[in-house]
Amino acid sequence: MDGEAKAVEVRPRETAMECAEIPGTSLQVSRVTIGTWAIGGWMWGGTDEAESIKTIRGAIEHGVTVVDTAPVYGFGRSEEIVGKALAEGGLRSRVLIATKAGLEWQGERVFRDATRARIFWEVKQSLRRLRTDYIDIYQVHWPDPLVTIEETAEAMRELFEQGTIRAIGVSNFSTEQMERFRRIAPLHVLQSPYNLFERGIESDVLPYCLENNIATFGYGALCRGLLSGRMRPDSKFDGDDLRRKDPKFQTPRFAQYLTAVERLDQVAQQRFGKRVIHLAIRWMLDQGITTALWGARNPAQLLPVDDVSGWQLDTSAKAEIDRILRETITDPIGPEFMAPPARYVAPK
Numbered sequence: 075m076d077g078e079a080k081a082v083e084v085r086p087r088e089t090a091m092e093c094a095e096i097p098g099t100s101l102q103v104s105r106v107t108i109g110t111w112a113i114g115g116w117m118w119g120g121t122d123e124a125e126s127i128k129t130i131r132g133a134i135e136h137g138v139t140v141v142d143t144a145p146v147y148g149f150g151r152s153e154e155i156v157g158k159a160l161a162e163g164g165l166r167s168r169v170l171i172a173t174k175a176g177l178e179w180q181g182e183r184v185f186r187d188a189t190r191a192r193i194f195w196e197v198k199q200s201l202r203r204l205r206t207d208y209i210d211i212y213q214v215h216w217p218d219p220l221v222t223i224e225e226t227a228e229a230m231r232e233l234f235e236q237g238t239i240r241a242i243g244v245s246n247f248s249t250e251q252m253e254r255f256r257r258i259a260p261l262h263v264l265q266s267p268y269n270l271f272e273r274g275i276e277s278d279v280l281p282y283c284l285e286n287n288i289a290t291f292g293y294g295a296l297c298r299g300l301l302s303g304r305m306r307p308d309s310k311f312d313g314d315d316l317r318r319k320d321p322k323f324q325t326p327r328f329a330q331y332l333t334a335v336e337r338l339d340q341v342a343q344q345r346f347g348k349r350v351i352h353l354a355i356r357w358m359l360d361q362g363i364t365t366a367l368w369g370a371r372n373p374a375q376l377l378p379v380d381d382v383s384g385w386q387l388d389t390s391a392k393a394e395i396d397r398i399l400r401e402t403i404t405d406p407i408g409p410e411f412m413a414p415p416a417r418y419v420a421p422k
């Protein structure tokens with residue numbers, strides 16, 4: 075938008091971050107993206123602005139060049155913090171902003187709205203909060219069953235042709251929905267849940283993206299912290315933290331997931347001299363994911379980023395991981411609890 079502020083100093087790093095192209099665009103992304111849902115506070119028990127700004131700038135020090143956000147994260151708060159961190163740090167030109175459209179809220183009730191009118195209104199709000207005049211990667215947050223895919227795709231194509239957005243993405247779409255979308259507009263990015271415990275996209279969505287040159291952004295890379303190695307049987311979550319309702323964090327499943335994490339951590343240490351947090355991210359990347367979305371709320375949480383580059387999982391390690399998952403998680407469950415409803419219906 076305006077001339078950039080004087081850039082904050084970003085220290086050089088020891089390990090080179092891996093990068094990947096977004097096919098069909100001139101954009102290159104780091105293979106770790108910082109996710110800023112928790113930074114928005116809502117559903118994560120609150121936020122601290124100064125700490126969040128340090129976290130975003132810290133991510134850049136670790137070689138991260140993409141920041142993922144959304145209007146709904148903190149109802150504008152996350153985008154505002156991202157905008158402030160980048161604009162006041164003079165960092166806008168060094169970072170790709172990935173944001174989203176297509177969720178509306180009334181109070182704290184969220185529902186889908188991917189109409190053309192909503193998308194054109196939202197993009198203006200996002201540009202203002204992000205303090206920029208273009209969005210690098212603009213994603214439809216959830217498919218809206220009450221609006222045709224064609225209407226949504228047409229709106230996204232228009233924004234792309236105007237140059238307001240530099241790449242088009244969709245999130246939480248099926249292959250059939252992507253197929254319909256691509257008849258109307260180019261599709262550069264798919265954002266989907268993906269981590270060691272949530273592998274639903276492996277059956278069709280991931281192969282479809284690989285075949286059709288669509289970059290994949292895997293969200294919930296740490297399964298909301300489960301795969302960080304920090305969780306204990308007595309871990310507690312405050313306020314509106316979504317993990318108070320997340321079925322993976324409830325008895326008796328929580329114990330199964332914690333056992334899996336413990337055994338995965340042993341594999342990471344014995345085979346690679348790493349920890350489960352590194353293994354979780356490395357595994358996603360080696361499954362063909364373009365970039366792993368890693369949510370962090372303080373700079374220390376990003377220290378392990380340096381140790382995910384420069385090594386790979388071999389076939390035997392992948393097979394051992396699959397065996398551990400089969401043996402420990404006898405009652406798996408996906409991330410479906412996070413899906414917002416189609417439209418808000420006021421309680422009677």
Ligand code: NAP
Binds near residue numbers: 245266292293367371
């Ligand atoms: P995540 O990355 O799996 O987990 C994030 C949480 O893990 C953090 O908030 C932190 O929680 C914990 N953590 C991170 N690094 C850690 C470390 N080094 N040690 C210990 N704990 C650590 O989950 P996510 O934030 O849900 O997903 C990542 C991003 O994906 C989001 O921020 C968002 O950008 C995107 N996303 C998109 C959608 C969509 O529908 N498109 C949905 C969900 C997420 P605590 O400190 O609180 O424990």
